[in-house]
Amino acid sequence: MPPRHLYVHVPFCARRCAYCDFSIAVRRITPVEEYLRALRMELAMLAREHGAQSTAAWTLDTLYLGGGTPSQLGTALPRVLDAIGEVATIAPDAEVTIEANPEDVTPESATAWRRAGVNRISLGSQSFDSSVLAWMHRVHSADQIPRAVEIARGAGFDNISLDLIFALPRSLDRDWKRDMESAIALDPEHLSLYGLTVEPRTPLSRWRDRGEVREAGDDAYAEEFLLAHETLGAAGYEHYEVSNFSKPGLHSRHNSSYWSGAAYAGVGPSAHSFDGARRWWNVAPYAEWLGRLTADSSPVAEVEVLDEENLSNERVYLGLRxxxxxxxxxxxxxxxxxxxxxxxxxxxxxxxxxxxxxxxxxxxxxxxxxxxxxxxxxxxxxxxxxxxxxxxxxxxxxxxxxxxxxx
Ligand code: SF4
Incomplete structure (x- = not known):
């Protein structure tokens, strides 16, 4: 059976955020045609591998457009859904999520996404403090977050998730409680909170190595995590996964499929797939992914076969999350x-x-x-x-x- 959950990695970003080690391609102009051509090839390859000879043979219950910054595709994003629709059927009640940055949410783009069938936005907010956002090298300012939410609501989105980062260096003097209250005031259906970690080869790791910034310690992490648990719980959000909170009944269905051990497929640079016994992932650099598909060869970088003990350990880890x-x-x-x-x-x-x-x-x-x-x-x-x-x-x-x- 072809997997019922599909992740599409859209690698483009306007610039690299200070903490980010994701597989991204920084582009001033998003190469929409080039990307879509390669994506179509990979989707066709995937459909062939699963023996899905028609769209009726492959139904998707969830679709997640992540990145990178999928919202950089703007009004061209519906073409990604069109490409998926050439090989699979997106179920009428499917959860279709786009990760968006606030600066990309315009009335034109949000309307185009909603009309194309996207019904959930995950907004990369990170903080409501513009000086903190500037430190993170985010493109948007704090006041663009409520504006983006308002535009998305106006376009018909009734399922919005906000991402926030906590455990920032003390020297930034970030008010975590106030940031959470600003988020709650926007009445999102879902929140994802991530503790800042210093990944190798990021601007943040260089700042840390030069002694320009000190990571928040474990106590600060614990304090802010527990404060979020209390604050969001009091505001009616269920803490349903270590990093995720939602209003009742509005858990992320796509991400829940990962945690429940369901099979999923991923397309795009660095995307991961899992069939219940094997996991594989694509080459991460955009140019390599593109080159392989253009040469009609597989973009898969590596395959890991999981034995029963691996699978059991994974079930424990994911279940406890x-x-x-x-x-x-x-x-x-x-x-x-x-x-x-x-x-x-x-x-x-x-x-x-x-x-x-x-x-x-x-x-x-x-x-x-x-x-x-x-x-x-x-x-x-x-x-x-x-x-x-x-x-x-x-x-x-x-x-x-x-x-x-x-x-
Ligand atoms: S926008 Fe997201 S994916 Fe792009 S650099 Fe920033 S954190 Fe990374």
């Missing part, structure tokens, strides 16, 4: 007990009400411990906000407990 959690067996629960006990002390020092530990357990414990307990009587383990601060550590602990079954 979300409020869905993971199923655990009775004897696993006994080993997890310390997680419940040790949680409090670690983050109670940041000035928030202590939360009850790292994990929450619900349901009836299984009386046996099969390798895969999906579909058996089980308990469900979810991480609390405190627990999400230790996601990697806790996921590693659980996968270690489980890996004994594979010895």
């Amino acid at each position: 979300t409020s869905e959690g993971v199923c655990v067996a009775g004897d696993e629960l006994a080993e997890l007990e310390p997680w419940v006990d040790r949680g409090w002390a670690r983050f109670s020092s940041v000035g928030h009400e202590p939360m009850p530990g790292w994990v929450a357990v619900s349901g009836t414990p299984a009386t046996h411990a099969p390798t895969s307990i999906v579909g058996t009587q089980h308990s469900k383990l979810t991480l609390t906000a405190n627990g999400w601060l230790l996601l990697d550590e806790l996921a590693t602990n659980l996968t270690c407990i489980r890996s004994r079954s594979y010895v």
